[in-house]
Amino acid sequence: MSYKACLFDLDGVLVDTAIYHFKAWRMLGENFGYQLTEEQNEQLKGVSRVESLNRILAWASFSATEEQKEIWLKEKNDNYLSLISGMNPTEILPGVVDFLSQIKADGYKIGLGSASKNAEIILEKTELMPWFDLIIDGNKVSKSKPDPEVFLKGAEGLGLLPHECIVFEDAQAGVEAAKSGGMKVIGIGEASVLKEADKVISNFVGINSADLLLF
Numbered sequence: 001m002s003y004k005a006c007l008f009d010l011d012g013v014l015v016d017t018a019i020y021h022f023k024a025w026r027m028l029g030e031n032f033g034y035q036l037t038e039e040q041n042e043q044l045k046g047v048s049r050v051e052s053l054n055r056i057l058a059w060a061s062f063s064a065t066e067e068q069k070e071i072w073l074k075e076k077n078d079n080y081l082s083l084i085s086g087m088n089p090t091e092i093l094p095g096v097v098d099f100l101s102q103i104k105a106d107g108y109k110i111g112l113g114s115a116s117k118n119a120e121i122i123l124e125k126t127e128l129m130p131w132f133d134l135i136i137d138g139n140k141v142s143k144s145k146p147d148p149e150v151f152l153k154g155a156e157g158l159g160l161l162p163h164e165c166i167v168f169e170d171a172q173a174g175v176e177a178a179k180s181g182g183m184k185v186i187g188i189g190e191a192s193v194l195k196e197a198d199k200v201i202s203n204f205v206g207i208n209s210a211d212l213l214l215f
């Protein structure tokens with residue numbers, strides 16, 4: 001199968017922001033006396049901000065009004081924004097820039113498919129923005145992963161069919177989203193976690209544009 005585009009998730013694929021989300025949720029949890037665990041944080045990967053808050057409140061057995069939730073969503077994001085304020089290109093994950101430069105040179109389109117509403121800020125800070133032909137982020141979708149909307153909009157925006165795109169994802173919800181959108185998906189992480197992925201790699205180190213023909 002020859003592909004025409006690569007669609008990348010952001011958090012955990014291109015940059016490692018999970019630690020900042022974790023810290024920001026932990027800070028927020030102090031409002032209702034709850035300490036999120038690292039295992040729980042794993043389950044929030046790829047999950048939208050509002051859905052993440054709902055899950056945390058359920059784990060904490062804490063019920064909040066819609067008004068209170070709005071306040072906490074803003075507070076969490078303010079915490080997160082201050083934590084990522086110093087982000088720079090050194091936080092791009094290993095092998096990413098080399099892989100992007102190879103696929104660009106070989107004529108593949110490059111798209112972003114992220115649940116994050118902060119995607120553009122992060123792409124700017126890390127100087128990854130110029131690589132992208134199209135950005136679909138949390139501001140452009142109404143349904144959160146595992147719904148395929150973010151990747152289907154990516155394919156459509158690039159003028160391609162789903163099977164012409166290959167997705168790179170680190171989250172279970174994202175792998176599920178790509179599969180149900182009819183796309184090939186390469187998991188970034190561990191095969192035992194990303195069971196539905198077509199192939200799993202630990203990172204982009206040593207991965208070449210030519211490998212796209214073999215996936």
Ligand code: G6P
Binds near residue numbers: 045048116119171
């Ligand atoms: C990514 C992360 C999630 C995060 C979501 C929304 O998918 O993996 O942990 O909750 O984006 O991010 P945002 O920046 O909009 O709060």
Ligand code: MG
Binds near residue numbers: 009010011013045169
């Ligand atoms: Mg991710």
